[in-house]
Amino acid sequence: MDPTGFMGRSHDKHQLLKPILRAYAIGYLSSTAPRFISSLRQVWRKDLNYQQNRKVLLRALTSTIRLESFSTFCAALVGGSTVFPLVIFRLRELVSHRLGIKPSISESAKFLRLVRFTCAFLSAWLSFELLNRKSVRLQGDDAKSPDNASNWVAKTQQGSKDKEQIRPQFAGRTMDLTLFSLTRAVDLAACIIWARWRRWRRARGCWSMAENLAPALADSGVFAVSAAIVMWAWIYLPERLPKSYERWIGEVAKVDSRLVETLRQARRGVFVYGKDTGEARLLQSMCNDYGWPVEWGDPSKTIPIPCEVVHMSCGPSCEKHAVSRFAQTFKFTCATYLPLQMAFRIRRLNSVSSLRRAISDALRSSAFLASFVGIFYYSICLARTRLGPKVFSRDVVTPMMWDSGLCIGAGCLMCGWSILVESPSKRRELALFVAPRAAATVLPRFYNKQYQYRERIAFAISTAILLTCLQEQPSLVRGVFGRVATSVLK
Known part of the structure; x- marks a missing residue:
């Protein structure tokens, strides 16, 4: 028995590939469009011949087709969080049938939810490495800034007392993506808590006008605080x-x-x-x-x-x-x-x-x-x-x-x-x-790679929460992102 209709929707192999292909297409367009527009401007401003123009535009269209690209990351993330739960759920169904066990609807739903979260977490954990295979190379002011990099460290070689200044490896390539996922996950948790609070209050007839206005004011307050931080950074910490x-x-x-x-x-x-x-x-x-x-x-x-x-x-x-x-x-x-x-x-x-x-x-x-x-x-x-x-x-x-x-x-x-x-x-x-x-203005944009596991944990957990909720209760993920992500996972 499939309490969610999950199995019935996914028997067709083509159905399994649709979310992966959609995710790859969105990742490809989002990473290629800015490059292509920039290349069009370059072609427009410079007097190049046909072959040169063709080469510039072709490079813009193909530069993101590689293993460690954002489009591959999106496809791997979505594929792992949609295909593997289906496989595991099907295996459990077959084993239960062989053993003569008939799990209840609620048990199946809980198992499916757990499987989805686990697969989404593992997919996010492994996909994170695709975008971070190469260390960040700091140049110019970034290399000297104490906010973006750690201080150089001393190293003794072959027992010599002479210490050579070496630059450690840096990470932070996916910091914006991690903060995006974390912010969305926090917003989702706040929405779930608020929905439960509202049901509890209304069931007791205690709902007030202030509580009715709170969600709109909360969004305004988050924007006002965030804008204040960004504007302060623009003046003093550009x-x-x-x-x-x-x-x-x-x-x-x-x-x-x-x-x-x-x-x-x-x-x-x-x-x-x-x-x-x-x-x-x-x-x-x-x-x-x-x-x-x-x-x-x-x-x-x-x-x-x-x-x-x-x-x-x-x-x-x-x-x-x-x-x-x-x-x-x-x-x-x-x-x-x-x-x-x-x-x-x-x-x-x-x-x-x-x-x-x-x-x-x-x-x-x-x-x-x-x-x-x-x-x-x-x-x-x-x-x-x-x-x-x-x-x-x-x-x-x-x-x-x-x-x-x-x-x-x-x-x-x-x-x-x-x-x-x-x-x-x-x-x-x-x-x-x-x-x-x-949040990105408060945290260092680049950091020593030995601490990358912290970002990886934050990204994997927040992404797993989002992907699980998008498959279980997509209406809770607010805004354009929620609508786009739901359409991708259909």
Whole structure:
């Protein structure tokens, strides 16, 4: 007896291969598409002949077809977690039939669940090695950064007292993937706990309005905290962010790099109010470019730096600057989101309602991101010059304390709450998207390979939980990832 219909759906051999082929296709597309787009740009920018263009594009399409590729990893992971449970369950059924044992439906369901989790764990454990067969080679600043690598170690050779500095092997190639799986598994566990709590409370008639609002506020809170961590890293620890992510934030923020560098110098104690440390040249060059008094850029003469410097070319009004930032970002993001929404709904744009929905979603997402930027800058101004000095005297919180981190902290803490502009479903997606990236800024991106077993355990357990739940109760895995993964495992 098969309590889940698992056996009945899988007798066809072609049915067994479908999840594996789907997983391979998704892995191949997700890893090849960025390379192919980059190659198209290369072909477009450079004047190459036909053979050279063909070689560049062919390399982009075939470079991911190898054993240690992401597509092979996806196929092995899904194959191991779907095919092996079927084989084991079938063997148990045959043995039980030979022995004349008829297990109950509940026993079969529990056995199948255990088998699925075990096979998913082993598949994740073994597939992890596919992506980590080669050690990470650090180059440039990554090799010197204490956040990304361990210190060099001393080694005695052949009894000699001379110690040779050698670089250990590093790992971390799959850190983003591990954090993604771990974040999703934690979200799944939270959903299961919350569902049980809700049933228990409603059965006793104790369900409150606050508990009804809690899930939406939890998603918003996760996003706000994660966004605060990412924005703090973007200002003070940019090396902890992926280059593409850092570049995209810079394009949206549109801030003079000299101002950002001055904030970093203030954080490091190099740019100090009331002292001539020789680091006034950055802001003074800004003053020359924007037509301000040169004294504004000198921390020994101007305390604190006027907010107009933060506003750049927008004038002295903090409110006008916030509105201007909102308008600029809204225009920038509309140019991106409107075409994307149209492309996603191209098959359904044959009706007025579909067109209206696409435009509405694009405008709402643009308003969210514009609010994010506007609130970030306005909160900085409120903290450093408008409200902060009125709430706390200069003896308690000095201008140097505001500009060396507190004002940026205020902007980071407040900007993420702009997520409330978005719909509840988008809040959930954005929270689950940003949370792993925030975790990646806290943890070292690269680490000594001798500790890789910790990442491997975290990845295997979290992935096993996700894959088991996707086969048992797919509705509990939220968002686009849950829908895509469920369709792959069908």
